[in-house]
């Protein structure tokens with residue numbers, strides 16, 4: 001490709017809201033152009049990278065036996081009503097109407113459509129398993145679209161859906177997809193971990209995420225330093241927390257504890273001279289459901305933090321928000337002095353599982369300025385106990401005795417075992433071996449294809465720009481003609497270019513200064529540049545490695561063979 005013809009509008013500065021390297025360099029390099037909040041167009045260089053990633057994903061998906069299809073982005077709302085997700089998906093689901101008032105949604109994911117595609121056509125276990133996938137546009141009206149392609153509203157996903165006649169068959173495909181995804185991310189050259197995940201709004205049981213380790217990741221992931229255990233913080237577990245600090249042994253009693261509501265745990269710990277481990281903390285939230293709101297208290301140890309996704313799963317709400325002091329009081333909880341002992345049977349509260357059957361605890365007495373001491377946790381129904389706490393660095397691994405640490409990751413893939421949830425809701429059934437009608441068992445599998453374009457840069461860049469690897473570079477080599485007016489340089493560079501693979505080689509033939517071309521090369525991040533400059537007179541050209549920025553002086557007569565070697 002001739003740079004003089006290429007539409008790659010590079011700029012020196014990035015917009016202020018572009019804080020991450022990938023966001024900055026993709027905009028500055030003219031890989032993408034923003035057209036609205038969370039909306040981007042791919043320009044020629046960006047499109048080449050996107051297609052390269054797409055090709056790698058497609059190749060491995062095809063190898064796994066999955067078949068590519070393409071579903072529409074505009075989806076009949078009726079299907080979403082059948083599955084029950086029309087009302088519960090929340091504001092991310094963009095709902096729209098046509099001129100005849102028919103309702104539609106812009107597909108944020110395509111379980112409903114794909115179930116409708118096989119329903120009444122796949123009717124027997126003999127036609128199963130089947131895996132259909134697509135690589136297309138999704139729309140999610142994200143609350144905070146940010147970081148460029150990392151969290152857009154419109155983005156490109158590879159989403160696959162498998163259908164099975166049994167859990168076992170589903171599990172086999174799930175394992176095959178884990179292997180397939182591993183291959184894809186290895187091929188892309190990414191440093192990633194496969195982690196246990198929360199299943200979120202899609203539902204189902206058993207899901208794993210593929211996380212690329214990156215300082216700028218939005219996800220916290222918990223990893224063990226001694227074994228393979230790794231989990232998203234939303235789903236991470238730990239061995240039950242213990243302490244060597246002596247418990248405050250006392251008979252059950254009510255104690256006058258005048259303390260401010262704010263920071264009450266710290267004050268109570270000081271007041272009784274006990275460790276926060278032995279205090280029960282109440283975290284009160286307003287839970288939003290489809291048709292109602294509830295004020296819920298979550299009880300955890302004073303030294304722990306409430307994990308919001310776990311809390312959300314515990315109460316089954318659509319969203320948790322902060323509750324005001326008035327709302328808390330009206331719901332019958334005493335702000336700053338709320339404890340599980342003595343609450344009404346119908347009170348809305350959950351207790352962290354690690355507190356089950358624990359003794360020698362201190363908690364609020366549900367009365368201003370009073371706490372209970374010598375509290376034991378024996379008299380609560382099992383359904384009150386849920387895993388509610390956020391795992392922290394230095395907690396103990398649930399699988400071995402290793403130490404856990406917390407690191408940042410970017411989610412690039414997510415695989416789910418959905419089970420029969422969607423097929424049952426949409427009445428999509430097959431006849432099993434015994435002639436009995438059963439809903440399909442389903443799995444679903446996503447990869448953030450457009451997000452990966454940005455992830456490649458987060459994983460590999462320097463302060464000057466992108467550093468693409470061979471698998472994803474838009475061009476492998478940039479031949480820079482140092483002085484375009486110099487006939488010898490121009491002729492040599494052009495002859496070389498004509499003999500090389502034009503799909504992989506760019507020739508910078510623009511009438512620009514050398515420094516300008518070099519900084520574009522550094523910003524755009526092609527793996528190599530060949531400088532055809534002053535030393536050509538003496539029979540030399542210079543090869544630059546973008547990663548190290550090291551220069552190698554090479555004989556002009558040998559350069560063709562060297563470049564052929566690099567490009568092959």
Ligand code: ATP
Nearest residue numbers: 149150151152155157411412413414446447448451
């Ligand atoms: P996240 O937790 O990052 O919001 P998600 O769990 O909602 O993602 P999935 O429903 O699992 O996402 O979608 C599959 C893949 O699609 C994700 O692993 C991610 O790589 C990609 N993806 C999801 N949301 C976006 C987005 N807003 N912009 C770009 N890619 C996205």
Ligand code: MG
Nearest residue numbers: 209411413414
């Ligand atoms: Mg996910």
